[in-house]
Each structure stands twice: as C-alpha cells, then as structure tokens.
Amino acid sequence: MARDSEREEVHEYLLLNRIFEEKVLEEYEDSGIPELPHLSIGQEAVGVGGTFAFEADDWLAPSLRTRAVMLMRLSLRDVVTGMYGTKSSPTEGRTTQHHLGSSENHILGTTGLIGSHLNVAVGAGLSARQLDEDRVTGVFFGDGAATRGEFHTAINYAAVEDLPVVFILENNQWIEETPAMDVIAVEENISEMAGHDIPKEVIDGQDVDVVLESVSGAVERARSGEGPTLIEAKTYRYRPHAEVIPERRDEKEIEEWKERDPVHLHEERILDDGLVDEEWIEAKRAEITEEVNSAFEFAKNDPMPAEDVMYQVYKDTEIDENGGVVR
Amino acid sequence: MTELTVRESINQALAEEIERDERVFLYGEDVGDYGGLYQVTEGLQEQLGDDRVFDTPLSETTLGGTVVGAALTGSRPIVEIMFGDFLSVIADHLINYAAKMHFNYGDGTSVPLVVRTTYGGGDQFGLHHSQDPMPWFQNVPGLKMVAPATPYDYKGLLKAAVRDDDPVVFFENKQRYEVSGDVPDEDYTVPIGEADIKRRGEDMTIVAIGGMVDVAMEAADELDAQGYDCEVIDPRTVMPLDKETILESVKKTHGLTIVHESAQFGGMGGEIAAEAADEALYYLDAPVKRVAAPFTPVPFAENLEQSYLPNADDVEAAVIDALEG
Ligand SMILES: Cc1ncc(C[n+]2csc(CCOP(=O)(O)OP(=O)(O)O)c2C)c(N)n1
Numbered sequence: 205m206a207r208d209s210e211r212e213e214v215h216e217y218l219l220l221n222r223i224f225e226e227k228v229l230e231e232y233e234d235s236g237i238p239e240l241p242h243l244s245i246g247q248e249a250v251g252v253g254g255t256f257a258f259e260a261d262d263w264l265a266p267s268l269r270t271r272a273v274m275l276m277r278l279s280l281r282d283v284v285t286g287m288y289g290t291k292s293s294p295t296e297g298r299t300t301q302h303h304l305g306s307s308e309n310h311i312l313g314t315t316g317l318i319g320s321h322l323n324v325a326v327g328a329g330l331s332a333r334q335l336d337e338d339r340v341t342g343v344f345f346g347d348g349a350a351t352r353g354e355f356h357t358a359i360n361y362a363a364v365e366d367l368p369v370v371f372i373l374e375n376n377q378w379i380e381e382t383p384a385m386d387v388i389a390v391e392e393n394i395s396e397m398a399g400h401d402i403p404k405e406v407i408d409g410q411d412v413d414v415v416l417e418s419v420s421g422a423v424e425r426a427r428s429g430e431g432p433t434l435i436e437a438k439t440y441r442y443r444p445h446a447e448v449i450p451e452r453r454d455e456k457e458i459e460e461w462k463e464r465d466p467v468h469l470h471e472e473r474i475l476d477d478g479l480v481d482e483e484w485i486e487a488k489r490a491e492i493t494e495e496v497n498s499a500f501e502f503a504k505n506d507p508m509p510a511e512d513v514m515y516q517v518y519k520d521t522e523i524d525e526n527g528g529v530v531r
Numbered sequence: 532m533t534e535l536t537v538r539e540s541i542n543q544a545l546a547e548e549i550e551r552d553e554r555v556f557l558y559g560e561d562v563g564d565y566g567g568l569y570q571v572t573e574g575l576q577e578q579l580g581d582d583r584v585f586d587t588p589l590s591e592t593t594l595g596g597t598v599v600g601a602a603l604t605g606s607r608p609i610v611e612i613m614f615g616d617f618l619s620v621i622a623d624h625l626i627n628y629a630a631k632m633h634f635n636y637g638d639g640t641s642v643p644l645v646v647r648t649t650y651g652g653g654d655q656f657g658l659h660h661s662q663d664p665m666p667w668f669q670n671v672p673g674l675k676m677v678a679p680a681t682p683y684d685y686k687g688l689l690k691a692a693v694r695d696d697d698p699v700v701f702f703e704n705k706q707r708y709e710v711s712g713d714v715p716d717e718d719y720t721v722p723i724g725e726a727d728i729k730r731r732g733e734d735m736t737i738v739a740i741g742g743m744v745d746v747a748m749e750a751a752d753e754l755d756a757q758g759y760d761c762e763v764i765d766p767r768t769v770m771p772l773d774k775e776t777i778l779e780s781v782k783k784t785h786g787l788t789i790v791h792e793s794a795q796f797g798g799m800g801g802e803i804a805a806e807a808a809d810e811a812l813y814y815l816d817a818p819v820k821r822v823a824a825p826f827t828p829v830p831f832a833e834n835l836e837q838s839y840l841p842n843a844d845d846v847e848a849a850v851i852d853a854l855e856g
C-alpha cells in the first residue's frame with residue numbers, strides 16, 4: 205500500500221481522469237470536439253495506478269485509451285488544446301492528442317496503428333541498457349494489440365535480453381465491436397498467449413491499489429536488472445470503443461462492471477480508512493472540475509494554427525513543400 | 532587517401548562512428564561474430580565489443596520497432612536489414628513511426644536511426660531477394676533514403692547518416708561491394724541532400740541512382756567515343772531530392788535521361804521527369820528517357836534477370852534515341 209499522501213494523490217488522479225473524460229463526453233455531445241473521443245471511463249485504475257508506479261524519467265508508451273498517462277504527465281491545457289488542434293496545442297495542430305509524444309515528459313509517441321508501439325517500448329528498454337541509464341519503460345496496450353505479432357516479438361526480445369520493460373495489458377474484454385475471447389485462442393487469461401519465460405501476473409484492474417502494487421513490483425524488478433514482466437489487468441470500459449460507434453454490448457454486462465467502479469472503490473476505501481472525509485472529496489472534485497472547465501474554455505477560444513507549422517518534416521534538412529531540398 | 536572497396540569503406544565508417552559516439556550501436560541478424568551475410572560487419576564485434584555490435588532474433592518486426600524506440604530515447608542505433616525486400620516487414624515502423632515522429636512531437640524530437648540494407652539483382656537470388664525497394668518509400672515525407680555509388684560516398688554518407696537527426700535508410704547495392712576507390716584517411720562526411728556531378732558534359736544529363744551510376748558512367752564513356760558528351764548526376768540522397776542540381780544541369784544540356792534499377796512505372800524517374808517538365812520544359816531539346824526495369828518481379832533465370840536489369844547498352848541506346856530521334 206502506498207503512503208497516505210500518495211494515496212490521496214492517486215485519488216486525485218482518478219478523479220481527474222474521470223471528471224476530465226465526463227467533460228469530454230459532455231462537450232462532444234453538446235458542441236463537438238475535433239478529436240474523436242475514445243474514452244477510458246471505467247478502466248481508469250489501470251492507467252492511473254500503472255503510471256503512478258513509475259518515476260518521472262521512466263518512459264511510458266500509452267495505448268490510445270490510456271488517458272491517464274497524458275493527464276498525469278502533461279498539463280491539462282496541453283491535453284485539451286491537443287484535442288482541439290489549436291495554436292497552443294503541443295504540436296500546433298499537427299497531430300491529435302491521442303498519439304502525442306513528448307521527450308520532455310518522457311511520453312513515447314505512438315501511432316494510430318494499434319500495437320505498433322510494443323517493440324518501440326522494447327527499443328526504449330534497449331536504449332536504457334546501451335546508455336547505461338537507470339530508466340524503466342512501461343507500455344500499455346489492449347487485448348486487441350495482444351493478437352498482433354508485435355506482442356510476441358516484443359516480449360520475446362525483451363525477455364531474451366532481460367530488458368527493463370513492463371508490459372501492461374489493459375484487458376477490457378472488447379476489441380472494438382468484437383469480444384476478445386472470440387478471436388483469442390486461450391481459455392481465460394490473454395497473457396497465457398505469451399508462453400515466454402517471463403513473470404506474468406493477472407490482476408484486478410478495477411482496484412488501483414492492486415494495480416499500483418503489481419506494477420511497482422514489476423518496475424522494481426526491471427530496475428534491478430531482472431528483466432520484463434507482463435501484467436494483465438482485467439477491466440472494462442463503460443463507453444463504446446469510440447463515441448461514433450453505437451453501443452451493442454449487453455446492458456447487464458455493463459451494469460455489472462459498474463458495480464466495481466474503480467473511482468468508487470478507491471473512494472470507499474480511503475473514506476473507510478479515515479484518510480480523507482467527504483468534504484475533502486467534494487473540495488477536490490470542485491477544484492478539478494474548475495481546472496478542467498477552464499482548460500476547455502481556453503482551448504475553445506484558442507486560435508487555429510498558422511499553415512506553415514505543417515511543414516515540420518525533417519529536423520536536419522530544409523525542404524520545399526514538394527520535397528525538394530532547399531540549398 | 533587509401534584505396535578501399537565499398538565493403539571496407541562501410542566497415543570503416545561503422546567502426547569509426549561506433550567508436551566516436553557511445554550512443555551509436557549496431558545490431559541485426561548475424562551482424563555479430565559472423566560479420567553479416569555480406570561480411571560487411573566483419574571483425575566489428577571483436578573490435579568494438581558485443582555490447583556495441585550484436586545479433587538479434589529473426590524478427591524484422593522487433594528490429595523495426597526497437598530501432599525507433601532506441602532512437603526516440605537518446606540512442607543513435609544502426610540496424611541491418613539483411614535484404615531490402617524485407618523492408619516490407621518494417622514498413623509500418625518506417626512509414627508510420629520513424630518518418631512521422633518529428634511531426635508528432637511538439638519539441639523538435641526526431642528519430643536519429645539508420646537502417647542499413649542491401650538491394651538489387653544480379654545474383655539469381657530470385658524475386659524476394661533482389662528487389663530495389665526505394666520506390667516503396669519515395670512518397671513518405673520524413674524518411675530519408677541514401678543510395679551511394681562510390682567507396683568515398685558510401686563512407687561519407689554513412690557517417691553523415693549516423694550523425695543525422697532524422698531517420699535514414701541506407702541502401703547498399705549487392706553488386707558493388709567489391710568496387711574500389713580512393714577514400715580519405717581523415718574523418719569526413721558527405722552531406723545528405725546533395726547530389727554529385729560524377730562526370731561533366733554538355734549534350735545530355737543522365738541522372739543515375741545507386742548501382743546504376745557505374746552503368747551510366749560506362750555508357751557515358753561509350754557515348755563519348757561516338758561524340759556525345761554526357762553529364763552524369765548521382766543524387767546520392769534519393770529522398771529528399773536535390774532537384775536544383777538536376778534542373779541546372781538539364782538547363783545546360785537540354786536533355787534528360789534517368790536510370791534506376793526499380794521498375795520504370797512508379798519510380799523516381801517519373802518524378803524527376805515531371806520536375807523537368809514543370810521547371811525546365813522549354814530548355815529541353817529532346818524527349819525525356821527513362822531506363823529502368825520492366826513492370827514485373829525480378830526473374831530468376833540468368834538470361835531473364837540480365838534482360839530485366841538496365842545495363843550500359845540500354846542507357847547508350849536511350850541517349851542516342853533521345854538525341855537523334
Ligand atoms: C493495426 C490496427 N488495426 C486495426 C485498427 C483499428 N482499431 C482501432 S482501435 C481497435 C481496437 C483495439 O482494441 P484493444 O487493443 O483491445 O484496445 P482498446 O480499444 O480495447 O483499448 C481497432 C480494431 C488500428 N487502429 N490499427
């Protein structure tokens with residue numbers, strides 16, 4: 205269990221993730237947001253607990269749904285302007301917020317290709333070894349990504365080289381509109397697919413304390429040279445894959461998962477333990493809501509980028525807009 | 532100056548760059564103790580240590596992904612992909628990752644990786660070990676492609692590629708590893724993005740890529756004996772292209788012939804021809820000719836493969852056809 209002050213901080217991040225994404229949904233439904241929301245509501249404990257387990261200069265590669273990595277490592281203003289693609293957004297509108305990279309904040313940029321970041325994360329682990337740096341790399345990915353060759357090749361290489369990488373499988377049971385177990389040939393746990401010789405843990409992804417403990421252990425092993433770990437966190441998203449996609453999952457299934465809501469679970473526990481009281485929670489909620497709202501206000505009033513920002517193609521060579529070298 | 536083969540000049544460039552910068556390392560299938568399928572990395576592991584030169588699984592997916600990840604986190608990795616044909620496996624990491632991260636980061640981050648690979652026919656290796664894959668990547672903004680021709684350029688451009696902050700695919704022509712030439716003894720680089728005029732001439736501009744530079748030079752000699760004075764331009768960097776040098780030459784010679792080993796249709800020749808049509812049409816006194824492979828996979832049988840590959844006679848015929856009609 206984390207120290208008391210850390211438990212409060214973890215709860216603030218859970219609240220931030222939840223309040224932020226509820227606001228995204230509300231804005232998207234009210235007036236639209238240029239970036240199509242792929243919400244993580246319901247599975248925040250994996251991202252929050254997972255991210256919290258790393259040091260600030262460890263590298264993290266989020267899945268498209270690991271909003272926690274972005275919210276915990278970037279400013280709210282960067283995240284929200286990123287979704288609107290405005291002038292003040294981190295890439296001045298060149299890319300969506302989903303796949304943003306930041307060397308400053310040690311977020312590995314990703315791509316719109318699910319799972320292509322798995323070996324990239326292993327490369328960050330390789331880099332740490334080559335440069336003799338003490339950094340661990342965490343990579344979050346979904347059950348769908350685990351069906352790609354990337355998954356097997358990444359785990360094999362990380363394991364055979366004992367690289368400091370923590371694989372965090374966010375098993376939310378669904379691959380877009382397909383139930384994961386319809387297309388995965390194992391009995392119960394997706395991590396069984398990786399027959400490789402590395403430690404594997406299957407954990408309750410709704411309980412942030414469990415996630416934090418499991419990932420912290422894996423980070424510690426990685427840092428002390430014991431190599432990678434695969435953690436499968438069982439979880440669930442309350443919203444459809446993306447907001448344009450109609451819900452076709454069983455209402456009962458969704459309701460059952462809501463009974464073990466990750467924010468609520470943690471809230472009950474810290475209240476029961478007398479760590480905080482209802483007032484603290486109300487005050488935090490109000491504070492975070494205010495910050496989130498003001499980030500949206502800012503983004504909605506932020507001007508659009510100048511057109512020349514889209515010609516950021518090469519760092520070391522100047523080109524014209526048809527790819528000719530400017531001498 | 533020392534006379535070196537292309538193989539030796541690449542080997543030296545690798546050794547010097549790995550020695551020079553502790554962030555540089557070299558990995559790939561069989562590159563370690565064995566010294567690489569083409570023995571380009573021979574002795575490097577022994578010389579530099581197995582922490583700087585090492586073998587990997589037969590997984591281009593791992594190579595493509597890890598080389599990007601390492602380059603994004605402070606290393607300057609060099610990976611060897613045994614055959615250029617296998618770039619199709621790492622195409623995702625090259626196209627969607629390496630080429631796009633400078634665009635996708637807001638803080639100037641780029642991806643300083645080098646992919647070394649071999650390409651080209653002539654060994655009867657068949658359709659999956661003989662291709663020239665450059666056109667697959669020529670419309671990928673953010674990627675750099677380098678295809679040198681001489682030992683001097685091989686060494687200088689490889690060293691420049693390692694020092695470049697952007698992702699570079701470095702193409703080594705299988706038929707040219709034994710070609711030799713003078714290489715300076717001191718440290719030097721050849722700038723990426725700069726074409727080289729390999730031969731000066733007044734009557735025709737021949738732009739030749741990679742292994743075809745030697746072919747064009749041979750043709751230029753033969754044409755010279757017949758009274759045609761050709762200028763041979765070697766772009767050296769295929770992407771992004773030094774169009775200016777090519778267009779200046781076309782404006783002087785009033786002719787343009789382009790030679791490459793990949794298929795004519797969809798190749799760089801079409802792009803260069805279109806640039807000339809756009810920027811120098813009224814300077815042209817002759818039709819633009821492309822000498823390239825036919826639109827078919829690289830065939831296996833010796834006579835078929837030889838007929839597939841452009842040679843000096845083909846270049847000579849194209850130039851005479853353009854000039855004499
Ligand atoms: C390589 C690739 N294939 C397909 C898609 C389309 N796609 C986007 S998200 C997604 C489902 C991903 O499922 P999972 O990996 O379980 O992550 P989750 O969305 O559940 O977090 C699909 C099929 C894609 N973006 N990339």
